[in-house]
Amino acid sequence: MQLNEGKTKARTAQLMRLLVLPKRNRPANETTRVDNIQxxxxxxxxxxxxxxxxxxxxxxxFGLGIVGFFVLVAILGPIIIQHxxxxxxxxxxxxxxxxxxxxxxxxxxxxxxxxxVGTRVSLLLGFVAGFLATLISVIIGLTAGYFGGLVxxxxxxxxxxxxxxxxxxxxxxxxxxxxxxxxxxxxxxVTITGWAWGARVLRAQTLSMRRREFVQAARASGExxxxxIFSEILPNExxxxxxxxxxxxxxxxxxxxxxxxxxxxxxxxISWGTMFYWAQNNEALLLGAWWWFLAPGFCVALLGAGLAFxxxxxxxxxxxxxRKERKQRRGLSEAKRSAFQSxxxxxxxxxxxxxxxx
Amino acid sequence: xxxxxxxxxFYLVALWxxxxxxxxxxxxxxxxxxxxxxxxxxxRIDPRAEHAMEIAFGVSHASLWRQYFEYLGNLLHGNxxxxxxxxxxxxxxxxxxxxxxxxxxxxxxIVISFVSGTLLGIIVAWRRGSRLDALLPPVLTFLSAIPYxxxxxxMLYLLGFVLxxxxxxxxxxxxxxxxxxxxxxxxxxxxxxxxxxTIVISSIAGWMLGMRNAMMTTLSEDYVLMAQAKGLPxxxxxxxxxxxxxxxxxxxxxxxxLGFVVGGALLTEIVFSYPxxxxxLLQAVHNSDYALLQGIFLIIAVAxxxxxxxADLIYVALDPRVREERS
Numbered sequence: 001m002q003l004n005e006g007k008t009k010a011r012t013a014q015l016m017r018l019l020v021l022p023k024r025n026r027p028a029n030e031t032t033r034v035d036n037i038q039x040x041x042x043x044x045x046x047x048x049x050x051x052x053x054x055x056x057x058x059x060x061x062f063g064l065g066i067v068g069f070f071v072l073v074a075i076l077g078p079i080i081i082q083h084x085x086x087x088x089x090x091x092x093x094x095x096x097x098x099x100x101x102x103x104x105x106x107x108x109x110x111x112x113x114x115x116x117v118g119t120r121v122s123l124l125l126g127f128v129a130g131f132l133a134t135l136i137s138v139i140i141g142l143t144a145g146y147f148g149g150l151v152x153x154x155x156x157x158x159x160x161x162x163x164x165x166x167x168x169x170x171x172x173x174x175x176x177x178x179x180x181x182x183x184x185x186x187x188x189x190v191t192i193t194g195w196a197w198g199a200r201v202l203r204a205q206t207l208s209m210r211r212r213e214f215v216q217a218a219r220a221s222g223e224x225x226x227x228x229i230f231s232e233i234l235p236n237e238x239x240x241x242x243x244x245x246x247x248x249x250x251x252x253x254x255x256x257x258x259x260x261x262x263x264x265x266x267x268x269x270i271s272w273g274t275m276f277y278w279a280q281n282n283e284a285l286l287l288g289a290w291w292w293f294l295a296p297g298f299c300v301a302l303l304g305a306g307l308a309f310x311x312x313x314x315x316x317x318x319x320x321x322x323r324k325e326r327k328q329r330r331g332l333s334e335a336k337r338s339a340f341q342s343x344x345x346x347x348x349x350x351x352x353x354x355x356x357x358x
Numbered sequence: 359x360x361x362x363x364x365x366x367x368f369y370l371v372a373l374w375x376x377x378x379x380x381x382x383x384x385x386x387x388x389x390x391x392x393x394x395x396x397x398x399x400x401x402r403i404d405p406r407a408e409h410a411m412e413i414a415f416g417v418s419h420a421s422l423w424r425q426y427f428e429y430l431g432n433l434l435h436g437n438x439x440x441x442x443x444x445x446x447x448x449x450x451x452x453x454x455x456x457x458x459x460x461x462x463x464x465x466x467x468i469v470i471s472f473v474s475g476t477l478l479g480i481i482v483a484w485r486r487g488s489r490l491d492a493l494l495p496p497v498l499t500f501l502s503a504i505p506y507x508x509x510x511x512x513m514l515y516l517l518g519f520v521l522x523x524x525x526x527x528x529x530x531x532x533x534x535x536x537x538x539x540x541x542x543x544x545x546x547x548x549x550x551x552x553x554x555x556t557i558v559i560s561s562i563a564g565w566m567l568g569m570r571n572a573m574m575t576t577l578s579e580d581y582v583l584m585a586q587a588k589g590l591p592x593x594x595x596x597x598x599x600x601x602x603x604x605x606x607x608x609x610x611x612x613x614x615x616l617g618f619v620v621g622g623a624l625l626t627e628i629v630f631s632y633p634x635x636x637x638x639l640l641q642a643v644h645n646s647d648y649a650l651l652q653g654i655f656l657i658i659a660v661a662x663x664x665x666x667x668x669a670d671l672i673y674v675a676l677d678p679r680v681r682e683e684r685s
Binding site for chain 2: 059157160161163164165166167168169170172173174176177197250251254257258261262263264276280285286288290293294296297300301302303304305307308309312315
């Protein structure tokens with residue numbers, strides 16, 4: 001067991017050394033496959049590469065487009081709509097028409113106006129809760145991972161408990177007992193129930209990083225613990241934190257909509273969740289008023305999908321085996337052919353690289 | 359064995375934490391259930407009855423520690439208080455009636471979703487770069503981003519309301535007396551199909567993507583290449599070489615996202631007016647029925663912890679490294 005581990009480690013180290021060879025030292029015909037793998041190696045200088053790569057990735061671009069669109073709607077929406085989303089009108093339960101693009105509610109309110117106005121509350125709540133939860137997860141995850149020992153044991157226990165205790169029922173109990181209702185309690189509750197996942201991932205990463213040379217060097221040069229954790233280690237975990245943030249925002253949006261759907265938000269404020277609450281309470285379904293709940297749900301799903309696509313990109317950045325390079329499609333068949341015709345080159349790398357290409 | 363003991367210890371602590379949370383949350387806020395009921399009945403109750411009701415609801419003005427131990431004692435006796443919604447039925451009875459429905463519906467749906475999601479993940483990873491791989495992940499991602507109850511509403515509207523293929527609400531036909539009769543069972547299955555389908559569709563993407571990502575990692579291992587080079591049948595390489603090693607992280611993922619899926623399933627139940635825990639939860643929220651609310655939280659926490667423990671056991675059975683940790 002011990003022996004095996006040592007061997008694997010040595011081989012990994014050897015592999016890593018091969019992979020991080022600077023570009024100019026590499027033979028000219030060593031193609032992009034090595035470039036790909038290079039992304040796995042954590043390097044401080046890879047920031048720009050990462051940003052470029054993310055922007056060039058169609059999935060990420062798609063996701064960013066969707067999220068950007070909703071941000072625009074949240075900022076500009078309330079200015080451009082013509083209907084007052086709260087105003088009652090005699091047009092009760094109208095299906096979508098030219099006058100009411102997405103129909104009307106049982107009290108004649110314009111659904112389109114409500115969806116647009118609701119975007120601001122829902123988005124803001126999702127992002128605020130997402131940021132807060134990520135902040136907590138960064139602080140707890142990095143602290144636990146860096147200190148190890150008893151601190152780690154206690155904090156890990158704490159986050160594991162929050163991970164296994166079902167979030168939504170806990171959130172419901174918390175919300176029911178909160179002295180007042182509204183967006184603020186919802187944001188707080190979603191934060192409390194949503195930080196643990198990110199903290200756990202960050203802890204694991206920090207644990208593997210605290211023995212690295214640059215951390216040892218920082219420690220030796222007498223930097224404060226706070227500085228080592230948050231300005232030496234933290235920047236190396238930006239990709240994971242970003243993925244965690246996006247994931248937490250998805251959770252925050254869904255949890256918030258769920259709580260409001262149950263009537264645990266402030267039902268007088270217009271948001272996607274409260275629209276559901278009113279639609280459900282007025283039995284929109286049995287009245288056949290599909291337009292009432294179609295639009296807000298579609299917005300939630302679209303926003304969630306946009307965020308998930310961004311996360312795909314970040315995942316692929318961190319784990320190049322998931323990547324499917326379009327440029328390399330052509331190269332694939334050639335590689336396969338050559339693999340069969342000529343004796344395989346250095347076994348390890350080619351196997352690794354072939355999977356990357358595929 | 360040591361690993362197992364540690365896990366058992368962890369679940370005990372987690373259970374204790376849930377119970378304590380459940381005890382502390384209501385006591386950190388002003389008001390108590392008796393006052394809620396009096397306010398709800400608006401003067402139809404003699405204020406002097408408040409004391410009697412406080413006793414009935416187990417509200418005490420003793421010190422927090424004493425209350426805590428009384429609370430633990432009550433829990434041990436299965437006494438979760440009295441429901442305001444179904445006054446004067448004890449919460450334990452209400453939950454006892456609703457739990458089987460939820461366990462059956464949500465349990466079956468989650469197992470189906472996990473198994474088929476994992477299989478899909480294996481296939482998609484095996485055929486990476488194919489049209490299937492290009493199509494399935496994004497589509498399922500979109501589906502998984504849909505709030506459970508919204509998908510439930512859409513399905514109910516299209517398949518129930520418009521096409522009339524499925525019943526619109528409830529857990530069984532009200533004209534049939536509940537019992538182990540074929541008629542009743544058929545009706546129950548009919549009513550469970552659509553909610554189950556909703557839960558499966560909403561949760562399948564997570565398992566699938568998790569499995570796909572794990573497969574990608576194992577597929578690039580040397581032993582997979584070796585197996586292929588030996589000329590083993592494709593299916594064998596895929597299932598017993600690559601998938602077998604990739605499934606471990608997915609089981610951890612299963613345990614971790616269980617709580618989330620259960621939460622979504624509860625909302626699904628609400629949309630379908632399914633006679634399970636989720637529907638009781640809605641009633642509890644609308645009627646400020648705190649005792650019922652807390653009982654529900656506790657029972658769900660216990661169920662999810664139990665399922666997690668089960669996943670842990672499976673993990674130990676599948677991963678020899680964990681078993682041999684002691685050496």
